[in-house]
Amino acid sequence: MTRSGNISPKDMAWPFWPVVPLYPYGQRRTLRKEIVKDTIWTFEQCQGILYVVVPIRMTVVKLSTGGLLVYAPVAPTGECIRLVNELVDAHGDVKYIILPTVSGIEHKVFVGPFARSFPKAQVFVSPDQWSFPINLPLSWLGFPPKRTQKLPLDSYQSPFADEFDYAILGPLDLGLGPFEEVGFYHKRSHTLLLTDSIISIPATPPEIIELDPYPLLFHARDNALETLEDTQQNRLKGWQRIVLFSLYFRPSSLGVVKWGQVFKDALKAPDRSQKAYYGLFPFDWDEQWKLSFERLHHHHLLVAPILQGVIFNRNPLEVLSWVDQVSKCGFERIIPAHFSAPILANPQQFRKAFDCLRHPNYNLDNKDFQLIQDIAKRLTKLGVTPPSQL
Secondary structure, rough: OOOOOOOOOOHHEEHHHOOOOEEOOEEOOOOOOEEOOOEEEEEEEEEEEEEEEEEEEEEEEEEEOOEEEEEEEOOHHHHOOOOOOOHHHHHOEEOOOOOOOEOOOHHHHHHHHHHHHHOOOEEOOOOOOOOOOOOEEEEHHHOOOEEEEEEEEOEEEEEOOOOEEEEEEEEOOOOOOOEEEEEEEEEOOOOOEEOOOEOOOOOOHHHHHHHHHHHHHHHHHHOOOOOOOOOOHHHHHHHHHHHHHHOOOOOEEEEEEEEHHHHHHHOOOOOOOOOHHHOOOEEEEEOOOHHHHHHHHHHOOOOHHHHHHHHHHOOOHHHHHHHHHHHHOOOOEEEEOOOOOOOOOOOHHHHOOOHHHHHOOOOOOOOHHHHHHHHHHHHHHHHOOOOOOO
16 A cells, blocks of 8 residues: 655645535545556545545556556545656556546546646546536536547447446436446456445455544444544444445434434533534444444445445346446456455356345345335435336
């Protein structure tokens, strides 16, 4: 893992954070990791809300003809660009920048600023881009108009077809706008690059999260009166609860303290600073949270619950057709944009992860999914999204 030595606030600065106001806001660290020697590197940052922070990842691939392809850019802080430029000095210019999603604003927001740091690069975006509440042209969203184009529907028509195959999932109709993701397969290294469709949950907090352990310690507490004691046990406890928050929103093991009690406890909290949300801590966990986490961690590859229950179940046949197409590639590892990477996995394991779409209630039979199921039903009732086809 590589990161800059002496880092200053200026090196970590992300001035456009108000566009998508996610923690850690205007200050972001970057970690670079070599995945395949002299061929593939990942760049990790973290982001989240209410201290529910998870990794977000960019992947850089060296082209056999020289130069680099960037998949799913992260915030182009001074530190991030410096770490990329070290690769540029060794392997050639950034030639291609790929935005492999249409609905992931946490990925889309970085592409324009990142492209401005590499003015020779061509920007390719997944075909069915949209924005909400107004569908604006990409140039209005900061994408360089003379260098931005849609990915061809046929991967053989792309300028990097000799090295990459790709398969486009979608567009899946979600009412307000489509879901779409482009999986890239790097032939030479047998590596599959994905954005959101597959994840793998690490048992311990990722290194990028541990650089700033405050969110881990915040969520390790059982009540507002506890102090934030920095121990590995508390970091582990906080991480596993963060995973449950991020994937289920409200797992069944999470109770909510009545607001009258929340305010009373806040007045007695050991830390009433703004950073600690003035001592407010409305969470009440029971011991079942450990079992909930183990159920998630048990899966080598996992389709995130929100995708299972709200998005992919709207058109499971199209998703499974994409899965079959991707599974024809002989990949040996997967690099997604969140949680663990790389994941050593083969096409058979990848296909198995999507059994949740082949068998109704495959993974939706525990109480942790209740809120997601309620959200899905509510959206359908309001006419926002089409009904589930499972």
